[in-house]
Every structure is written in C-alpha cells, then in structure tokens.
Amino acid sequence: FLFLRNASATLIPSVVVPLSLVGTFGAMYLLGFSINNLSLMALTIATGFVVDDAIVMLENIARHREMGKPPLQAALDGAKEIGFTLVSLTISLIAVLIPLLFMGDVVGRLFHEFAVTLAVAIFISLLVSLTLTPMMAGRMLKGELQHEREDFLTRVIARYTVWLDWVLDRQRPTLLVMLATLVLTAGLYMVVPKGFFPSQDSGVLQVVTEAPQDISFAAMAERQQALAEKILEDPAVASLSSFIGVDGTNTTLNSGRMLVNLKPHEERADRAQAIIERLRTKLSDPATGVTGIRAYLQPVQELSIEDRVSRTQYQMTLTSPDMEELALWTNRLLERLQQVPALSDVASDLQNQGLQAYVEIHRDQAARLGVSVAQIANALYSAFGQRQIATLFTQANQYRVVLEVDPSRGDGLAALETTYVPTRTGGPVPLSTVATVTQRPTPLLVNHQGQFPASTISFNLAPGASLGEAVEAIEAAQREIGLPLSVEARFQGAAEAFRSSLSNTLWLILAAVVTMYIVLGVLYESFIHPVTILSTLPSATVGALLALLVTREPLDLIAVIGIVLLIGLVKKNGIMMVDFALEAQ
Structure with missing residues (x-):
C-alpha cells in the first residue's frame, strides 16, 4: 500500500498467502505429514516466499497500468512478460531445497518433511501467482495507480543510478x-x-543427581529432598518432581532425577541457560549447596535425538574388552576433560566404587555348633531381605508383614555383627561366631555397548563455547593422554550427529549452488547467465557469517538452512535483474 497507494492492489497479494497455505495443508495430508515444529517452521518461512511471487506479478501489471492500458490488457501483458521470470524463480528456489531432501542420517530424516513442505508451498504459490493474481488484477485494478516516487523513492533510485554507473565504469x-x-x-x-x-x-x-556410590536409600532420600528445597528457593522455579530408587532410568541407588518446571517467560527475567548457571553456582558452593550430592542440570529440548538419559547434554562412550583397562582410561580422560575450558559438568557413569559385604563361613566351627549354610542364608535374608511372613486383611486393604532387622541395632557391618543364627540345639549364636564379614569394593553397574563393557563420559558446554570447539578439544585430549587402540572412543547422540553433519555442511551448500547453476543453465540455455545470477551469493553469505560472529551464535543446522534459503532469496533478485536486462536488449 505504501508504494501503490491502492487498497485493491494491497488485497490481491494478501489472498495468495492463505490459499497457498491451505493447498500446502492438503498436500501434507496426502503425504502423511503432521503439524510439528519443523513443518510449522517451513510454513512460516514459506509465508515470505509465497507472497513474493504475487508482489512481483502485481508490480509488473501495475507498471503496465501506469502506461495507460486497461486493467484486463495490463494483466495479460504483465503476466505474459513476467511469467517466465516467476517460473525461473520458483524452479531454482525449489532446486535449492533438493540437497536437503537427500541429507542422510537422523538430520536428513528430520528435515525431509521440512524441505518437502516448503517446496510444495512455493510451487502452489507459483500456480496462484500465475492464475489468480492476474485475474484479480484485471478485475480489481480499476483506479489510478501512482507510485510514491516524488520524494524518498525517487531520490533512492537516482542515487542507485549514480552508484551503478560508477560500478559499471570500474568492472575489473x-x-x-x-x-x-x-x-x-x-x-x-x-x-x-x-x-x-x-x-x-x-x-x-x-x-540428574549423583551421590557417593556407597550411599543408602535413606541417606539418598534425605539429600535429594534437601537439594530439591534449595532449587525451589530460586525465584524462577515454579515446581519440581523428584525421583530416586532403581528403575528403568535410574540404574543405581546413588542416582536420582528431577524435572524442574520454570515459571512462564513473562514471570521471569532470565532464560533457561542463565537459570542453570545460577543454580549450578549455588548448588556447587559448599556454603549454599548440599553436601554429599551433586546436581547436573540441562534444559529439556523439544527437538532432541538423544536415545538415553545422561547427566549432561552431550555424551561420548568408551568401550573395551578389558574392564580394568576401561576404568583406568575412563578416569584418565575424565580428569583431563575436567580441565578443558570449553566443557563444564564433565561426568562419567562408571560405577566401580560400590561396597559389598562378603560372608566367609568357618565351616568347622559351624559344624561343631550345628549351623548349616542354609540357616545362615535364611537368617541373613530374614534380616536384610524382603521375607514376607504374613498378610493382614481388612475390609478395604491388605497389608504384607515383612521381616527386617531392628534399625536401632545399627547399619552396615555393625548390623551384620549383631545378627544371630539358630543352632542345632536351638539356641542362637552371633554370626561372627561362625563367619567373618569383610567389605570389598565392587562395581554397582557394568554398562555394555555392542557386547563390550562401556562407560559414558557426558558433558555440557561452557558459557560462550560451541559444540565444534568442544569436540575438537575432546579429540585433542584423547591424543594428549595417548588413548590406546584397545579402548574405542565414540561420540553418541547429538555429538555424533554433529560430527557427521559437520562434514556434510559445506557439501550441502555447494550442492545447492551447483544444483541452481544446472537449473538456471537449462532455463536460460546459457553458461554465462547463471554465473551472473550466482555472483551475488558470496556477499550475502559473508553477511550471514558476520552476523553469526557478531552475535556470537554458532553455525548450527538451523543457520545452515537459513543460509541455503538466503542463497535462494538472493538468487531471486539476480534472476529478475538478468531477465529485465535480457528484455531490454
């Protein structure tokens, strides 16, 4: 409206957006796609692309109307003149998305739906711009059209003409x-x-919380509760849920989990990462934290490819046939990675420092007292197991009666020393009379991957660090400590997907450029015109990369897709310039 000063001209391109999106929804239904984050992102991006074709068509028709032609004739001439340009724009833009369709691994499966949805929306917008837009322009552009060129726009065009002449005089x-x-x-x-x-x-x-490996359930519950109270003191925290005990996620007794619900964005000043840093500082300080338990925090991601719950966001797995060698090099690498500035919250799931009590029976002494091995086992199970001796029934419930040792008699080895076993004569004797109890370290858990013992080192990124820097630092640390060939180190989840996608990023961008060149060469039947159109790409890419450096944002997959779409957008301007230059010849 600011340029054409006509309400009808403003209405015409605005109709293209809902029609194109409705048509895209129909195609998504036929293809079996769903409404999710990636398809919504494609539809959001498509909104800018689909209206662009209609604006180009309308502007050209308006130019013919300014020549004095009647609306219908202006629509026919304008559509005929700009039709090939729009086809070139659309086909070359869809060609940019072709490399996204052939991306491999998890990333390719994720963005396949995105690329198809965006391509369908762009194609439908072309059909609407070539049919509905000229028809509406021929029927609705009845009044006078005047571009607002008397002041600002006229000066801009005049200045552009001066600069263009200056550049053309200095081609080399x-x-x-x-x-x-x-x-x-x-x-x-x-x-x-x-x-x-x-x-x-x-x-x-x-x-994810972690306590010493020899902790009891009661002590773990007490420390977990104290930690939860500390977290709830933060003004940005609304509520939390806490879990301890061995289940499908918590594989050992000394680990626990919490899900912390933050207040809505409008009720808190900080984002999740800043809240994590604040809580991490508070909980790691001996004066404000909880002694004997450590918390590892990470934001829950809506889009994640992780297949396991770990202490921190990224993982690397070590495997080896030798369990002792695996433990040795896991600890060495862990100590080295904890010194890397790009990493934080470096931890390992190696659980080989648990405690186990061994009861060595003195068989001669037990035989003299008439104590059998079965009696010793039954006494220990009655004291420390889950022996059910009765069930109490009421009108509504039933209660199982389970034996256990009196907690007042101590815990740990002290409880074993006060345990009695029956003899043949009927009188009980202390367990220490017929057996010796020793305490030894033992693994709480032995993880396996590919049938080999495995340990996982997990880590978060330090503030300001990127995943690429972290991966390079970890690989350098492996070389520095001399990790042997018998211990295989491999990234998992997002870190592994990042490594594979990093090697494909440059090829993805180059493939998009080559695909566009081939398509433009076929459309224009020329080797030179596609080069002219694509010559604008480096300057646009420089701007995108400089923006990432200035804002300290990494070149991630979303940024790469943005650059690919930027290539298509810049190329559209080049196509229009070349088309009008060829028409002027």
Whole structure:
C-alpha cells in the first residue's frame, strides 16, 4: 500500500498467502505429514516466499497500468512478460531445497518433511501467482495507480543510478572485490563456531543427581529432598518432581532425577541457560549447596535425538574388552576433560566404587555348633531381605508383614555383627561366631555397548563455547593422554550427529549452488547467465557469517538452512535483474 497507494492492489497479494497455505495443508495430508515444529517452521518461512511471487506479478501489471492500458490488457501483458521470470524463480528456489531432501542420517530424516513442505508451498504459490493474481488484477485494478516516487523513492533510485554507473565504469575492480568476497566467505566459514541444534528454553529443566556410590536409600532420600528445597528457593522455579530408587532410568541407588518446571517467560527475567548457571553456582558452593550430592542440570529440548538419559547434554562412550583397562582410561580422560575450558559438568557413569559385604563361613566351627549354610542364608535374608511372613486383611486393604532387622541395632557391618543364627540345639549364636564379614569394593553397574563393557563420559558446554570447539578439544585430549587402540572412543547422540553433519555442511551448500547453476543453465540455455545470477551469493553469505560472529551464535543446522534459503532469496533478485536486462536488449 505504501508504494501503490491502492487498497485493491494491497488485497490481491494478501489472498495468495492463505490459499497457498491451505493447498500446502492438503498436500501434507496426502503425504502423511503432521503439524510439528519443523513443518510449522517451513510454513512460516514459506509465508515470505509465497507472497513474493504475487508482489512481483502485481508490480509488473501495475507498471503496465501506469502506461495507460486497461486493467484486463495490463494483466495479460504483465503476466505474459513476467511469467517466465516467476517460473525461473520458483524452479531454482525449489532446486535449492533438493540437497536437503537427500541429507542422510537422523538430520536428513528430520528435515525431509521440512524441505518437502516448503517446496510444495512455493510451487502452489507459483500456480496462484500465475492464475489468480492476474485475474484479480484485471478485475480489481480499476483506479489510478501512482507510485510514491516524488520524494524518498525517487531520490533512492537516482542515487542507485549514480552508484551503478560508477560500478559499471570500474568492472575489473568490481570483479576483484567479488573474488575477495568469495575468499572472505571461505575464511569466515573456517573461523565461525560450529554447532548442532540451538538450545531451546522450553520452560523445563532436567536435573540428574549423583551421590557417593556407597550411599543408602535413606541417606539418598534425605539429600535429594534437601537439594530439591534449595532449587525451589530460586525465584524462577515454579515446581519440581523428584525421583530416586532403581528403575528403568535410574540404574543405581546413588542416582536420582528431577524435572524442574520454570515459571512462564513473562514471570521471569532470565532464560533457561542463565537459570542453570545460577543454580549450578549455588548448588556447587559448599556454603549454599548440599553436601554429599551433586546436581547436573540441562534444559529439556523439544527437538532432541538423544536415545538415553545422561547427566549432561552431550555424551561420548568408551568401550573395551578389558574392564580394568576401561576404568583406568575412563578416569584418565575424565580428569583431563575436567580441565578443558570449553566443557563444564564433565561426568562419567562408571560405577566401580560400590561396597559389598562378603560372608566367609568357618565351616568347622559351624559344624561343631550345628549351623548349616542354609540357616545362615535364611537368617541373613530374614534380616536384610524382603521375607514376607504374613498378610493382614481388612475390609478395604491388605497389608504384607515383612521381616527386617531392628534399625536401632545399627547399619552396615555393625548390623551384620549383631545378627544371630539358630543352632542345632536351638539356641542362637552371633554370626561372627561362625563367619567373618569383610567389605570389598565392587562395581554397582557394568554398562555394555555392542557386547563390550562401556562407560559414558557426558558433558555440557561452557558459557560462550560451541559444540565444534568442544569436540575438537575432546579429540585433542584423547591424543594428549595417548588413548590406546584397545579402548574405542565414540561420540553418541547429538555429538555424533554433529560430527557427521559437520562434514556434510559445506557439501550441502555447494550442492545447492551447483544444483541452481544446472537449473538456471537449462532455463536460460546459457553458461554465462547463471554465473551472473550466482555472483551475488558470496556477499550475502559473508553477511550471514558476520552476523553469526557478531552475535556470537554458532553455525548450527538451523543457520545452515537459513543460509541455503538466503542463497535462494538472493538468487531471486539476480534472476529478475538478468531477465529485465535480457528484455531490454
């Protein structure tokens, strides 16, 4: 409306958006797609692309109307003149998305639906722009159309003409600047930090707690409760749920979990990552934290490819046939990684420092007293097991009666020393009379991966660090400590997907450029015109990479997709310039 000063002209392109999106919804239904984060992102991006074609068509029709042509004739001439340009724009833009369709691994499966949805929306917008937009323009553009060119826009066009003449008079330096921009693009790509998925603030934090491996259930419950109270003191926390005990997620007694619900965004000043840093500082301080338990915090992500619950966000697994060698090198690597500035909350799930009591029976002494091994086993089970001796029934419930040793008689080895076993004569004797109890370290848990013993080292990123920097630092640490070939180290989950996607990122961008060149070459039947159109890409890519450096954001998958779409957007402007230049010839 600001340019054409006509309400009807404003209404025409606005109709294209809902029609294109409705058509896209129909295609998504036929393809079996769902409404999710990725498809919604595609539809959001498509909104800008679909209206662009209609605006180009309408502007060209309006130009013919300003020549004095009647509305219907202006619509026919304008559509005929700009039709090939719109087809070129759409086909080349869809061609940019082709590499996304053939991405492999988990990332490819994630973004396949995104690429198809966006391509369908762009194609439907082309059909609408070539049919409905000219028809509506021929029927609705009845009044006078006047571009607002008397002041600001006229001065902009005049200044652009001066600059264009200046550039055309200096073609060789301009080409050198373009080549320098291409080199600068490659340099910026090398120095910009790399990432995988941006961290989301979903309003939920996951907390994994870890206590000493020889802790009891009662002590673990007490410390977990104290830790929960400390977390609830934070003004940004609304509520939490806490879990301890051995289950499908907590594989050992000394670990626990919490899900912390944050207050809505409008009721808190900080984002999730800042809250995590504040809680981490508070809980790790001996004066304000809880002694004997450690908490590992990470934000819950709506889009995640992790297949396990770990202490922190990223994981690396070590495997070896030798359990002792695995434990040795896990501890060495853990100590080295805890010194890396790019990492925080480095932890391992190696649980080999538990305690186990061994009862060694003196068989000669037990035989003299008439104590059998079965009697000793039954006495121990009655004292420390879950022996059910009765069931009490009421009108509504039933209660199982379970034997246990009197807690006042002590715990640990002290409870074993006060345990009595029956003899043949009927009188009980202390367990220490017929057996010796010793305490030895033992693994609480032995994880396996690929049938081999495995341990997982998990880590978070330090503030300001990228996943690419962390991966490089970990690989350097492995070389520094001399990790043997018998111990295999491999990233898992998001870290592993990042490594595979990092090697494909550059090829993805190059494939998009090559695909566009081939498509444009076929459309224009020329080798030179596609080069002219694509010559604007380096400057746009430099701007994108500089924006990432200035904002200290990593080049993650979302940024790569943004650059790919930016390539398509910049290319559209180049196509229009080349088309009008060819028409002017």
